[in-house]
Amino acid sequence: MEKTWNNKAWFFVLPVLLLVAFSAVIPLMTVVNYSVQDSFGNNQFFWYGADWFREVLTSERFHDALIRNLLFSAIILAIEVPLGILVALAMPKKGIWVPVCLVLMALPLLIPWNVVGTIWQVFARTDIGLLGYSVDALGIDYNYVRNTFDAWVTVVVMDVWHWTSLVVLLCYAGLVSIPDAYYQAAKIDGASRWAVFRYIQLPKMGRVLLIAVLLRFMDSFMIYTEPFVVTGGGPGNSTTFLSIDLVKLAIGQFNIGEAAAMSLIYFLIILALSWIFYTVMTNAGNDKPMTGGGE
Amino acid sequence: MSDHATTAHPSLPGAAHSETAIAARSRMKTGHFRWKALIPIVYILFLLLPIYWLVNMSFKTNQEILGALTLWPTNPTLHNYRVIFTDPSWYMGYVNSIIYVVMNMVISVAVALPAAYAFSRYRFLGDKHLFFWLLTNRMAPPAVFALPFFQLYSAFGLIDTHIAVALAHCLFNVPLAVWILEGFMSGVPKEIDETAYIDGYSFPKFFFKIFTPLIASGIGVAAFFCFMFSWVELLIARTLTVTDAKPISAIMTRTVSASGMDWGVLAAAGALTIIPGAIVIWFVRNYIAKGFALGRV
Numbered sequence: 001m002e003k004t005w006n007n008k009a010w011f012f013v014l015p016v017l018l019l020v021a022f023s024a025v026i027p028l029m030t031v032v033n034y035s036v037q038d039s040f041g042n043n044q045f046f047w048y049g050a051d052w053f054r055e056v057l058t059s060e061r062f063h064d065a066l067i068r069n070l071l072f073s074a075i076i077l078a079i080e081v082p083l084g085i086l087v088a089l090a091m092p093k094k095g096i097w098v099p100v101c102l103v104l105m106a107l108p109l110l111i112p113w114n115v116v117g118t119i120w121q122v123f124a125r126t127d128i129g130l131l132g133y134s135v136d137a138l139g140i141d142y143n144y145v146r147n148t149f150d151a152w153v154t155v156v157v158m159d160v161w162h163w164t165s166l167v168v169l170l171c172y173a174g175l176v177s178i179p180d181a182y183y184q185a186a187k188i189d190g191a192s193r194w195a196v197f198r199y200i201q202l203p204k205m206g207r208v209l210l211i212a213v214l215l216r217f218m219d220s221f222m223i224y225t226e227p228f229v230v231t232g233g234g235p236g237n238s239t240t241f242l243s244i245d246l247v248k249l250a251i252g253q254f255n256i257g258e259a260a261a262m263s264l265i266y267f268l269i270i271l272a273l274s275w276i277f278y279t280v281m282t283n284a285g286n287d288k289p290m291t292g293g294g295e
Numbered sequence: 296m297s298d299h300a301t302t303a304h305p306s307l308p309g310a311a312h313s314e315t316a317i318a319a320r321s322r323m324k325t326g327h328f329r330w331k332a333l334i335p336i337v338y339i340l341f342l343l344l345p346i347y348w349l350v351n352m353s354f355k356t357n358q359e360i361l362g363a364l365t366l367w368p369t370n371p372t373l374h375n376y377r378v379i380f381t382d383p384s385w386y387m388g389y390v391n392s393i394i395y396v397v398m399n400m401v402i403s404v405a406v407a408l409p410a411a412y413a414f415s416r417y418r419f420l421g422d423k424h425l426f427f428w429l430l431t432n433r434m435a436p437p438a439v440f441a442l443p444f445f446q447l448y449s450a451f452g453l454i455d456t457h458i459a460v461a462l463a464h465c466l467f468n469v470p471l472a473v474w475i476l477e478g479f480m481s482g483v484p485k486e487i488d489e490t491a492y493i494d495g496y497s498f499p500k501f502f503f504k505i506f507t508p509l510i511a512s513g514i515g516v517a518a519f520f521c522f523m524f525s526w527v528e529l530l531i532a533r534t535l536t537v538t539d540a541k542p543i544s545a546i547m548t549r550t551v552s553a554s555g556m557d558w559g560v561l562a563a564a565g566a567l568t569i570i571p572g573a574i575v576i577w578f579v580r581n582y583i584a585k586g587f588a589l590g591r592v
Binding site: 282 | 335469591
């Protein structure tokens with residue numbers, strides 16, 4: 001759509017600007033402030049330069065948390081994306097079952113995040129939880145509180161349970177937007193099921209899928225509540241992801257300078273990722289008109 | 296599945312047979328249907344099982360929960376729900392959550408409406424930078440903001456008030472509302488604006504009489520997503536509240552850490568937090584994907 005150049009539009013944006021500045025810029029400046037100072041307590045601060053940043057960037061603890069978080073994001077993407085595509089492909093395209101599927105699948109997305117944690121904390125317990133009990137009954141030694149591998153499996157399965165539906169819903173919205181003529185053409189050409197997927201469905205889903213991958217990556221990169229409720233970051237530090245580590249540092253140990261420096265580094269990573277996301281969203285928006293999904 | 300598709304057509308390729316090929320393929324499709332329907336069914340069962348387990352637990356007594364594993368409550372009891380609905384420190388949690396969530400929803404949509412209109416209709420100095428900056432706030436990790444928020448709202452004496460949480464949640468909900476509304480508004484042709492002006496409508500009259508009804512579904516979706524993201528968030532809400540405005544989700548975590556865990560009440564409290572989402576979801580079922588993708592699907 002052709003847009004007119006009009007700087008008076010700034011007046012429309014002003015309320016948003018003020019509100020978000022109040023809740024984003026001021027707190028962020030506090031963080032910047034702390035990140036370059038140190039304190040002996042009593043609210044007396046002195047200039048500390050870039051030392052906190054150096055400390056964070058060279059600290060093993062930060063590296064470990066970062067690697068753990070990247071590994072976690074990679075694992076859940078590797079599971080959720082193929083699974084999401086598979087479920088979206090198998091979903092009915094029309095009929096009374098469509099809304100039923102949509103509503104049931106969206107259910108986990110609307111549960112408060114710590115309730116998600118609670119659900120899985122209970123569900124995976126070997127004494128009172130169905131999953132833990134069944135796994136235990138199969139003769140597998142399973143304990144997500146003490147065993148690192150079990151803790152990871154629990155957290156990953158929980159995230160798959162919580163967020164795969166997002167991938168499903170996005171892919172499904174992409175799939176239903178494919179005109180019937182494409183499939184008819186493929187039928188006439190005698191294309192195999194795989195060819196239909198590879199040359200019609202996948203390219204048509206491409207952009208939606210990219211959005212899904214980016215969203216899932218971003219959100220898993222800042223996951224906090226769910227693993228915190230289930231494992232508390234343990235056993236040891238084995239499920240301490242970046243956000244959990246940051247909160248431990250800032251509130252647990254009250255090491256504000258280092259926490260602030262870590263926050264900024266964390267935020268810069270997010271910023272870079274957001275830029276990719278933004279480019280995808282706005283560029284892809286230009287080539288075709290958007291309509292509500294699932295209609 | 297794919298081997299079926301390739302082996303089932305010895306007659307292909309051949310343009311002369313295309314009619315029969317289509318018929319054969321559609322017949323095959325109906326044959327395949329049952330098999331294919333298994334995937335969503337199994338997936339939905341996987342989603343519902345943990346939720347069922349929570350609901351199941353909420354109708355049991357603690358002795359039954361800890362005593363033996365039963366697939367359904369043998370002596371269904373409403374005791375756990377009664378505890379929640381008779382104790383103000385429990386049910387006020389729901390009231391608090393709903394108060395700040397609704398406040399946040401109203402603020403977010405109200406300020407996002409004009410901004411989204413500006414982004415969808417005009418180009419202005421720094422528009423793209425501003426739009427990107429809004430997105431970075433949607434993507435900001437709440438953990439980064441928890442401590443500075445606490446200090447900011449302490450300075451204003453707003454700790455433990457509903458408005459503090461509502462304003463803090465604007466950090467990610469205002470950008471979300473702007474993006475979603477912009478997506479919907481861009482779907483309305485600009486000719487409508489121009490025709491209205493030619494017909495002598497003033498801007499406010501045009502905006503409320505003509506434009507708002509056209510994007511009514513968009514406003515609903517934006518409001519729903521603000522509601523939802525404010526409802527599911529815990530870290531910031533917990534940091535900014537002490538007792539008077541404490542959300543239900545934070546009250547639940549306190550029970551988890553208490554000695555002598557009351558599993559039944561915990562399960563009932565959890566089950567009750569699912570209800571608001573489950574109710575509103577029906578109304579936005581066709582827009583869920585669009586909302587999660589910030590209005591861009």
